[in-house]
Amino acid sequence: MDEFALIEQFFAGRGVCRDDVLLGIGDDAAITRSDSGFELVIATDTICAGTHFLPGTPPRALGHRCLAVNLSDLAAMGAEPLWCTLALSLPEAEPCWVQQFADGFFAIADRFGMALVGGDTVRGPLAMTVTVHGRVKPGRAIRRNGAQEGDSIYITGVPGQAAAGLRVLAASGMTAEAGARPVQRFLYPEPRVMEGLALNGLATAMIDVSDGLIADVPRLLEASRLGAQMELANLPLAAVGTDDALELALNGGDDYELCFCVSPGNAAELELRAADWNCPVTRIGTVQRSADIVWLVDGQLYNAVPGQFKHFS
Amino acid sequence: MDEFALIEQFFAGRGVCRDDVLLGIGDDAAITRSDSGFELVIATDTICAGTHFLPGTPPRALGHRCLAVNLSDLAAMGAEPLWCTLALSLPEAEPCWVQQFADGFFAIADRFGMALVGGDTVRGPLAMTVTVHGRVKPGRAIRRNGAQEGDSIYITGVPGQAAAGLRVLAASGMTAEAGARPVQRFLYPEPRVMEGLALNGLATAMIDVSDGLIADVPRLLEASRLGAQMELANLPLAAVGTDDALELALNGGDDYELCFCVSPGNAAELELRAADWNCPVTRIGTVQRSADIVWLVDGQLYNAVPGQFKHFS
Numbered sequence: 001m002d003e004f005a006l007i008e009q010f011f012a013g014r015g016v017c018r019d020d021v022l023l024g025i026g027d028d029a030a031i032t033r034s035d036s037g038f039e040l041v042i043a044t045d046t047i048c049a050g051t052h053f054l055p056g057t058p059p060r061a062l063g064h065r066c067l068a069v070n071l072s073d074l075a076a077m078g079a080e081p082l083w084c085t086l087a088l089s090l091p092e093a094e095p096c097w098v099q100q101f102a103d104g105f106f107a108i109a110d111r112f113g114m115a116l117v118g119g120d121t122v123r124g125p126l127a128m129t130v131t132v133h134g135r136v137k138p139g140r141a142i143r144r145n146g147a148q149e150g151d152s153i154y155i156t157g158v159p160g161q162a163a164a165g166l167r168v169l170a171a172s173g174m175t176a177e178a179g180a181r182p183v184q185r186f187l188y189p190e191p192r193v194m195e196g197l198a199l200n201g202l203a204t205a206m207i208d209v210s211d212g213l214i215a216d217v218p219r220l221l222e223a224s225r226l227g228a229q230m231e232l233a234n235l236p237l238a239a240v241g242t243d244d245a246l247e248l249a250l251n252g253g254d255d256y257e258l259c260f261c262v263s264p265g266n267a268a269e270l271e272l273r274a275a276d277w278n279c280p281v282t283r284i285g286t287v288q289r290s291a292d293i294v295w296l297v298d299g300q301l302y303n304a305v306p307g308q309f310k311h312f313s
Numbered sequence: 314m315d316e317f318a319l320i321e322q323f324f325a326g327r328g329v330c331r332d333d334v335l336l337g338i339g340d341d342a343a344i345t346r347s348d349s350g351f352e353l354v355i356a357t358d359t360i361c362a363g364t365h366f367l368p369g370t371p372p373r374a375l376g377h378r379c380l381a382v383n384l385s386d387l388a389a390m391g392a393e394p395l396w397c398t399l400a401l402s403l404p405e406a407e408p409c410w411v412q413q414f415a416d417g418f419f420a421i422a423d424r425f426g427m428a429l430v431g432g433d434t435v436r437g438p439l440a441m442t443v444t445v446h447g448r449v450k451p452g453r454a455i456r457r458n459g460a461q462e463g464d465s466i467y468i469t470g471v472p473g474q475a476a477a478g479l480r481v482l483a484a485s486g487m488t489a490e491a492g493a494r495p496v497q498r499f500l501y502p503e504p505r506v507m508e509g510l511a512l513n514g515l516a517t518a519m520i521d522v523s524d525g526l527i528a529d530v531p532r533l534l535e536a537s538r539l540g541a542q543m544e545l546a547n548l549p550l551a552a553v554g555t556d557d558a559l560e561l562a563l564n565g566g567d568d569y570e571l572c573f574c575v576s577p578g579n580a581a582e583l584e585l586r587a588a589d590w591n592c593p594v595t596r597i598g599t600v601q602r603s604a605d606i607v608w609l610v611d612g613q614l615y616n617a618v619p620g621q622f623k624h625f626s
Contacts, residue, residue, distance in 0.1 A: 022352060023456065027536070028389035028521060029356035029447070031454050034347035039335060042430060043342035044398040044444060048437035076341035085357040087400075087442040117355060120442070124361035129400040129433070129442035131357060134342070141344050143336065208341060223340070 003121045006093050010102040018115045030117035032083055038135040043073035048127035056174035059097045061187040063104025066128035068189045071112055072256040075196035076208035078142040079134030081114040089124035112193055140200055144223035147205035151261035153228055153285035156195055159213060160245055161238040162186040163252025182238055189256040198273045199260055206260035212251040214306045218293050220259060227292045230285035251307050261287055316434045319406050323415040331428045343430035345396055351448040356386035361440035369487035372410045374500040376417025379441035381502045384425055385569040388509035389521035391455040392447030394427040402437035425506055453513055457536035460518040464574035466541055466598035469508055472526060473558055474551040475499040476565025495551055502569040511586045512573055519573035525564040527619045531606050533572060540605045543598035564620050574600055
C-alpha cells in the first residue's frame with residue numbers, strides 16, 4: 001500500500017462536510033472560504049513517540065490526541081473550530097493501525113464540527129503534526145495578555161488526573177484498563193472547546209494548561225506583566241491513592257484544562273454560564289500587581305517547585 | 314536553552330510584517346484577518362531526515378526547503394502567499410544550527426512576503442512540518458481537474474536538475490561545491506510562485522512536479538479523467554555529463570517545477586506572460602481523450618518506466 005492509497009482509503013471523503021470547504025483532500029492544496037465578519041485563529045502542535053506519548057499507545061488514542069491538543073489551543077482563544085490539516089509520519093504503513101488512528105481522529109473531529117482539508121503522509125519516525133483553524137468575531141479572541149489586577153483566576157476540570165492516568169498506564173506497561181477514569185483522561189484528553197466559547201466576552205485572559213499549573217499560570221500572568229496569589233485549598237484533586245495529588249495537579253501536565261481570568265464583578269455571570277458545562281470550574285487565585293506568583297494552601301505558603309516537562313531542558 | 318528561549322531568540326519578531334496578521338508567535342494561537350473577496354488556500358508538507366534529505370544537509374538549506382516545498386503547492390494553485398506555521402522536531406537544541414536554519418527559512422519567507430505566525434518546537438527526530446496559507450480570487454484557484462482535450466501541456470524550468478545535483482552531492486559525501494548550478498537547484502529549490510500567479514486565468518489545470526514527470530503528469534491528467542501524448546524532444550535537460558539526463562528529468566524528483574495545461578488558443582498569451590519569467594517554459598505534450606499517457610521522443614515511443622520515489626512502496 002502506498003501513500004496515496006492510504007490517504008484515499010482512510011482519510012479522503014471522511015468526516016464532516018462544511019459549506020466553507022470548497023476543495024478538500026486530493027489536490028496540491030485545499031481551498032476554504034473565510035466568512036467576512038470573522039478573524040481566523042491558527043495553531044499547530046506536534047506529538048512524537050517517546051517525547052509526547054509512550055510506545056504502545058493505542059493508535060485510536062493517538063488519532064484523538066494529535067487533534068485534541070490542537071483543539072485545546074483554539075479553546076484557549078475562545079475560537080470556534082473550522083478546518084485542520086494532518087501531517088502523519090509513519091515508520092510503516094500498517095492498514096489496521098492507520099484505520100484505528102483515523103477512527104480516533106475523525107471521532108473527535110466530527111464531534112467538534114472540524115473538517116480535515118489536507119495533509120501529508122511520509123515515511124519516518126512516528127509523529128503527527130496537526131494545524132487547526134478556527135474563527136472568532138473581530139477583536140473577541142481571548143489572548144493571554146488581558147488580565148487585570150484584582151481579576152479572579154479559575155481552572156476547569158480536575159488538574160492532575162491525566163498525570164495520574166499516565167502513572168497507572170506506565171506502571172502496567174500500557175495494559176491498564178482503558179476505561180478507568182484517570183487513564184481515560186490521559187489517553188483521551190477532552191479539549192474545553194465549548195467552555196472556551198462560553199468565556200467569550202467574559203474571560204480577560206486565558207491559556208490551556210498542558211505542562212501543569214506551575215508552568216502555565218506564570219506564562220498567563222507574564223503576558224499581562226502581572227503576578228498572582230494562588231489559593232489551592234479548593235482545587236479538586238484526582239483520587240490517586242497517594243499523597244502527591246497536589247503535586248500531580250501542579251506539575252503533572254497533559255490535562256488540557258483552561259486557566260482563565262475573570263473580573264470579580266462577572267463572577268455571577270461565570271457561574272451562570274458554567275452551569276451547563278461538563279466539568280467543574282474552580283476559583284484558584286487572584287491577579288496581583290506584583291510580578292510574583294505566590295502559592296498558598298489554606299493560607300499557608302506552599303513550596304511549589306517547578307519540575308515540569310521542558311523540551312531541551 | 315529551552316524551547317521558549319529558542320523560539321524567542323531565533324523566530325519571534327522576525328520576518329515580514331503584514332497588516333493581516335493581528336497576533337503572531339507567543340500566544341496559544343495566531344490571529345489573522347482574511348480579506349473578503351478572496352478564498353483561502355491551505356497546504357501542508359513534512360520533510361524528515363533520511364526520507365527527504367540526507368544527513369549532513371546544511372541547516373540553512375533545510376530552513377529553505379521546508380518552506381519552499383510548501384510554497385510550491387501554493388504556486389501550483391496560482392495562489393498568493395500569506396502566512397505559515399512551522400513545527401520543528403529537533404534531537405537537540407544547538408543554537409548555531411537553529412540560527413542557520415532560521416536564516417534559511419526567513420530568507421525565502423521574506424522574499425515571498427510570507428509571515429511566520431506560529432509553530433511548535435519539540436524534541437524528537439529531525440523533521441519539519443510547514444503549513445502555508447495563500448489566497449486567490451473566488452473561483453480562480455488552478456486545480457488539477459480542469460484540463461480539456463486538446464490543451465497543450467507545459468513545464469517550467471529544467472526538470473532533472475535537482476536529481477543531478479543530489480547525485481553530485483551524494484557522491485561527494487555532501488562536500489560538493491554548493492555553488493554548482495545543479496547542486497544549488499537541489500539544495501535550494503525555487504518555488505515558481507510568480508509563474509503560478511501569472512498563470513491565473515490562463516492555465517486550465519496545474520500541478521507541481523516533486524516526484525518526477527512520470528509520476529506527476531498522470532496525477533494531473535487523472536484528475537481531469539483524460540490522457541496525453543507527451544513529446545520530450547524539446548525538453549531542456551540538465552547537463553549531467555552522462556547519458557541518462559532524460560531519465561533524471563522523468564524520474565528524478567525534487568524539481569518543484571510547474572506542469573500545466575493551456576488551451577492552444579492561449580499559446581500567444583502564455584508566451585507574452587512567460588517573457589518575464591526567470592525560467593524557460595517548454596511545451597511537452599497534448600491532452601487527449603484516451604486515459605493513457607504516451608511518451609514520445611522525436612515521435613518514437615519512449616519506454617518511460619516509473620521508478621519514482623514512493624513512500625511505503
